[in-house]
Amino acid sequence: xxxxxxxxxxxxxxxxxxxxxxxxxxxxxxxxxxxxxxxxxxxxxxxxxxxxxxxxxxxxxxxxxxxxxxxxxxxxxxxxxxxxxxxxxxxxxxxxxxxxxxxxxxxxxxxxxxxxxxxxxxxxxxxxxxxxxxxxxxxxxxxxxxxxxxxxxxxxxxxxxxxxxxxxxxxxxxxxxxxxxxxxxxxxxxxxxxxxxxxxxxxxxxxxxxxxxxxx
Numbered sequence: 395x396x397x398x399x400x401x402x403x404x405x406x407x408x409x410x411x412x413x414x415x416x417x418x419x420x421x422x423x424x425x426x427x428x429x430x431x432x433x434x435x436x437x438x439x440x441x442x443x444x445x446x447x448x449x450x451x452x453x454x455x456x457x458x459x460x461x462x463x464x465x466x467x468x469x470x471x472x473x474x475x476x477x478x479x480x481x482x483x484x485x486x487x488x489x490x491x492x493x494x495x496x497x498x499x500x501x502x503x504x505x506x507x508x509x510x511x512x513x514x515x516x517x518x519x520x521x522x523x524x525x526x527x528x529x530x531x532x533x534x535x536x537x538x539x540x541x542x543x544x545x546x547x548x549x550x551x552x553x554x555x556x557x558x559x560x561x562x563x564x565x566x567x568x569x570x571x572x573x574x575x576x577x578x579x580x581x582x583x584x585x586x587x588x589x590x591x592x593x594x595x596x597x598x599x600x601x602x603x604x605x606x607x608x609x610x
Contacts, residue, residue: 406465409586412518412533414469415576418589419541419569420507421470425477426565427503429487438470465586472593473572479600480564483607486557494552502548509544510537530585531577538573542566564603568596 425434442462481487517533545566546553553559575592576585583591 406461407586407590408584409461409465410527410530410584412514412530412537412576412585413466414586414589415534415572416510416514416537417466417469418473418572418576418593419537420510422473422477422565422569422572423503423506423541423545424470425474426481426561427499429481429491431474431478434474435471438467438474442466469586469590469593472590472597473568476568476593476596476600477565479597479604480568481561483600483604484557484561486561489555489557490561493555493558494549498548502544505548506541506544509540513537513540534573534576538570541569571596 421434421438424437425431428434428437445462513536514533517529517536545562549558549562553562572589572592575588575595577588
């Protein structure tokens with residue numbers, strides 16, 4: 395409990411945990427599931443509200459208010475915006491929603507979220523999040539491998555469609571890039587800031603791709 399209280403005093407931008415990575419790649423998966431930027435952003439805040447409510451009963455989920463209200467939503471919003479920019483360039487949203495069924499899309503997202511959260515909790519139990527960076531490395535690696543595997547498993551029947559496979563490829567490249575940047579062994583800056591920088595790089599790259607695709 396003492397370690398937990400100490401963690402709560404750490405500003406979110408100095409956070410060295412696995413959760414900044416999770417709070418980036420899960421919203422990215424959410425957007426590529428819903429293909430709706432407004433709904434995706436809204437669901438982030440709904441989830442953070444639920445997480446804050448659960449934290450009153452479960453110490454593991456406790457975090458300071460700034461983390462819930464600023465840190466996690468900004469992280470997720472940047473990842474969602476990057477995904478949105480890419481799909482604006484490919485004009486693939488309508489086709490994706492038409493071709494891929496509702497339950498397949500949302501089933502994929504729910505499985506990713508459940509398995510990813512379980513791995514994060516197991517590899518970074520309470521009191522270790524900001525102290526054992528090797529555990530975070532293992533957790534990030536496991537999550538991204540499972541993440542990619544689940545996406546390919548669910549969307550395998552649609553990969554022959556050039557537009558859909560292109561979208562999925564860009565999505566998984568972006569998620570893998572965030573995982574690489576989340577590597578805590580860098581120790582140059584906090585895990586949170588490493589992920590935020592990765593998000594910003596993806597937004598810039600997505601904007602450049604948007605311009606290229608629009609001009610062509």
